[in-house]
Amino acid sequence: MDDRDRKQQIQSQGELPIDGLLPELQQLLTERNAAVLVAAPGAGKTTRVPLALLSAPWLAGQRILMLEPRRLAARAAARFMAASLGEQVGGTVGYRVRMDTKVGPSTVIEVITEGVLTRMLQADPALEGVGIVIFDEFHERHLHGDLGLALCLQTQAVLRDDLRLLVMSATLEAEPVAELLGGAPLLVSEGRAYPVETHYAAKPVNGRVEDAITRTVLEAVQRDEGDALVFLPGAGEIHRVAGLLRASAALPAGTQVVPLYGALSPEEQDRAVAPSAEGERKIVLATTIAESSVTVRGVRIVVDSGLSRVPRFSPRTGMARLETVPVSVASADQRRGRAGREAPGVCYRLWTEQEHRQLQPQSEPELLGADLAPLALELAIWGIADPFEELAWLTKPPAAAYSQAQELLRELGALDAGGKPTAHGKAMAELGMHPRLAHMVLEAKPLGQGEAACELAALLGERDLLRQTRSIDMRLRVDALRGRGAGGGEQPDAAVLARLAAEAREWMRAAGIAPQQRQARAAADADATGLLLALAYPDRIAQRRGDGRFLLRSGRGAAVQELQPLSSAPYLATAELEDSGSDSRILLGAPITLAELERHFADQLAEEADVRWDRQAGAVRARRRIRLGSLILKDTQLDRADPELVMNALFSGIAEYGLDMLPWTKQARQLQARIALMHTHNASWPDVSEEALLASLPEWLGPYVGGMRSRSDLSRLNMAQIMESLLSWQERSLLDNEVPTHIKVPSGSRIPVDYSDPAAPVLAVRLQELFGLAQTPRIAGGKLPITIHLLSPAQRPVQVTQDLASFWQNTYFEVKKDLKGRYPKHYWPDNPLEAEPTSRAKPRPQA
Incomplete structure (x- = not known):
């Protein structure tokens, strides 16, 4: 068929609103490699534009690829165009959808679904033999549509500047798309639509949407003429409404109830969109599949639930779920327009006018809420390392969901650690x-x-x-x-x-x-x-x-x-x-x-030693665990645990209980206090405070706990020896000189010093043993005076002082009166600085 015959054949089908725009579109695509076409429903863009481009000089024997978001629409468009040419599908016009292909050696126009385009691009990034890629119904913003456009733009920029791209839509904010296409020209066709009378609900739906839909449909088919197209969110609601309608005595005789959704067979879908038989009516219960591209013949009534079911991916859980959401204004208008494609119609909306004013203007792109694992695999195979910077997107994929998708692909063995596709990943993608x-x-x-x-x-x-x-x-x-x-x-x-x-x-x-x-x-x-x-x-x-x-x-x-x-x-x-x-x-x-x-998951199993402190047992417990992610598949006792892990677990027990868990003696605590005192005056000395020791357990305690696993094992430690090991030989000698354990008093007794408070060491001594000592003893190289607790003969404190000279001069005589009254047999001289010190009641007589 030559161009003249083809045009005559097409024109015999009747004039469509898009026809007047086709010469301008042909001229633009001759001069430019991209364009945007916005045409209202019923304008004829899907079936007239590809046919009009068959004779374009730049096509030069190449093919036209037209993307449709749904298989039903792809098959229907191909059949209609083939019929317009007086041919069967598989001649000049063919289609490729998942698991169904009808093309032949003479096919020029291939109507394909979006996933098919991705596979074609992966097989041949240059799309050799393709003159133009048309993205139809782009306003639906399916994930593969966004991906296909991004990849085609890169192909156009890098490999094929002669490849034409045409984005077509019924309801789309076209300016951002035109900008994405490098400032592409924008054409608008108003289309042809008959008036549609719109009825809103008087009040919000209360109860099951299926019941409200059934009531409205039955009222509508009794009141209005023609077939009815009913929009429901999913197959479940469709089957429930179908059951209610078929069981209703109010359903007019000769009225068929037919479903229309994506999971039906091609034959069932074709039956739903075909015209009703003479003298019969039908009620088509459909999902969003019937919003655009497909014309359900004979429809004069639309009943819209106002709901759609969309995928929502949760990066928090890594799972996708279907969520029922209100439609956008654009989708609602698309649905209403179905009633006015062939004659005046009526639309019943199951929401109020106030609710309508709260609807979103446009539907959210699928890219923002979908499982991105297929997208991430395709981009990895395409060679994209950073999809956010290397590709031009109308809407960029969410970073968190994309990262999670890459993690899943690594878990499946599709990507290596660097994000490159493996041979297994490429084989996965080829399956589609x-x-x-x-x-x-x-x-x-x-x-x-x-x-x-x-x-x-x-x-x-x-x-x-x-x-x-x-x-x-x-x-x-x-x-x-x-x-x-x-x-x-x-x-x-x-x-x-x-x-x-x-x-x-x-x-x-x-x-x-x-x-x-x-x-x-x-x-x-x-x-x-x-x-x-x-x-x-x-x-x-x-x-x-x-x-x-x-x-x-x-x-x-x-x-x-x-x-x-x-x-x-x-x-x-x-x-x-x-x-x-x-x-x-x-x-x-x-x-x-x-x-x-x-x-089957042996390479993903992780063996770990779980060595931890058991508070109840007061000991380290060691377990051997085989894990698959968070799952513990096996848990057995580990007899030979890594000594370092055992030691760390022991230290965690000590850290939990504090240093009192260790077997401190009075001598060890005194040594700790003496070293702490030196540290306060010289920071180069070890810090043996409780906080510092707990923070450095492996360094100072580690050498002594080898083989120990319990609290009872720790009881064998010699804490005084361990504290002493923190000092060098010189420091030990200096410690004994400057911070002595005992001080020799005038009576000749060696009195222990209490270092419980390193800032104020205490010497508790009977007053009579200090007669003749004029000044307070000092330690730490003379920097720190001893706090003296002066005791009575009964070892009870009678005075506390750090200034012994002042005590003798100002206080002693008052204390003497009291002590002399209570202890009359003891020696209480009038001049303590010249008196003989004694540890007895009275000094020994001189020989």
């Missing part, structure tokens, strides 16, 4: 699965569990197959997929089972896994589910700690909410967790044995 699932499949293959891993990958990519079953046991889902029956009597939908089985076979083909004979397979995967889950989620291996509570390898807590057989499993491999509170709720898992953990 989430890195967790890709790792599981590749690791399972040599174990003979490849087929079982692919089945499990298909199941994990689907919302829970047994939504009504209380059991968290993933093995029940595997049995259901294999036709062995399901738990609790629940029977999964046969079409869903067939689709999952087909997906598993496709994964097997991608991974090069041949189907096994039934007998061989039964023997190989009798109970491999737990091991396979552990390979995919190594950070979520859990160990039981009682009452349905578990400890995850990552250190987080988790719990099985309802009592069931797996509540008491020693170990679980958990596949799905709900991040809530201190303990996450385990939603899906399977048991795994200790032997499997030891065998």
Whole structure:
């Protein structure tokens, strides 16, 4: 078909608002390598723009790649464009989506999903043979769309300045995108939309949204004409509303209720968007999949719950969860516009006008709340060391989530310590699965569990197959997929089972896994589910700690909410967790044995000696522990512990109790005090204060505690000897001279000095033994006077002084009167400085 015939064929389909803008767009892309096109819903951008570029001179036999965020939209757009040319899909127009490709040797326009573009870029960074990449519905801000644009911009800047980039959107703040594209020109098409009458709720929804939606839908189909498109947050709500509608007597005769969400088969999705049969009506219950790109034919009524379900990744827990959030104003307008695509329509919003004014203007980019492990792996393979500086982003990925994603990839063996991709990581990326699932499949293959891993990958990519079953046991889902029956009597939908089985076979083909004979397979995967889950989620291996509570390898807590057989499993491999509170709720898992953990995670096990002070036993206890992250797999007594670890544990016990735990004698304490006194006058002397000794236990006590493990062992220490060892020979001699243990008084007695308070040493001596001593004795080289406690004959203090001369002159005579009255037989001279000192009642008579 030549260009003239092609144009005539397209024009025969009718005029669309975008048509008037196409010549200008063609001219701009001839002159520039980038442009931004904003076109309202119904303008025809998705199906007319690629066809209009087929004859562009710069295309010169190259292909056009157009990205659609969803498989349904990609297939629908390709079919519509092919039909516009009077061809079948796979001719001039084809598509590539995950597990479904229809292209041929003559294909020029390839409609692809965003993940497919990433794979194409990794295989050929220059995109040889591609003339333009069109990013359709970019306002949805899917992670792979942002990634694809960032990579294409680098390709354009480094390898292909002739590669054209066109960003198209229905509702987008276009200026930042145009700036990101180097100041690209911006075109705007108003589109063609019929008026839509909008009704808000009189008051906020109270109770289940499913009940409110059902009431509104039934009222709408009785009041208004045409088919209805109902927006709900997820598949669960869709199935519940479908059940309520079908059971209602108010549902008009000849009205079909059909679901529309991403996990349905292509045939089921196509049936939902096809026009109703003559004389029939339909109610399409859809997720955000129907917001843009796809036109559900015949729709005149939109009922909007105002909710959507988006992924939210928590760097705190390392887990992603789906969160139900209010839609943005832009999304709500997109949904409302679905009712006015073909004729005037009506939109019922289940929120009030006041609530509408509180909605966010735009939806948050998926990049900000998603699990970034796939992104981090793709960038590592692309060769990006610093994604924040090396790539041009419309929105940069969150640093914390990106760092956590890299850590997971290292744990899976996809990245080395330096962040470079390993051969295993490259093989993971080539499979096109989430890195967790890709790792599981590749690791399972040599174990003979490849087929079982692919089945499990298909199941994990689907919302829970047994939504009504209380059991968290993933093995029940595997049995259901294999036709062995399901738990609790629940029977999964046969079409869903067939689709999952087909997906598993496709994964097997991608991974090069041949189907096994039934007998061989039964023997190989009798109970491999737990091991396979552990390979995919190594950070979520859990160990039981009682009452349905578990400890995850990552250190987080988790719990099985309802009592069931797996509540008491020693170990679980958990596949799905709900991040809530201190303990996450385990939603899906399977048991795994200790032997499997030891065998298959041997390279990740850490052996450690846990040597610590046991307060209750008053001794060091040594244990040998085998750890997998935070999990202690084995804990046995360690007979030959590292002496240094034992010593450190002993010191921690001493530090906990204080130095009183050591066997101090009076002599040892006195020596400590004497050394402390010297330190106060000369900082070069050892600091033997309690604080200093506790802080330096290994240095001064270490040489004496070899082989000791308990408090009783410590009782053998000679603390006086240890204190003395802190001094040099010269210091010991100086200590005896300057800070003596005893002082010889005039009576001839050697009186011990009390150094309990190094700042004020005490000499307690009977007053009569000091007769004739005029001045107070001084120590520490004469720097410190002794504090003298003058005692009565009965050894009771009668006076305390540091100035003996003043005492003799001013106080002695008063003290003498008192003592002479109480001790009349003792010697109390009038002149103490000339009297003879005595340790007796009276001096010995002179011979």
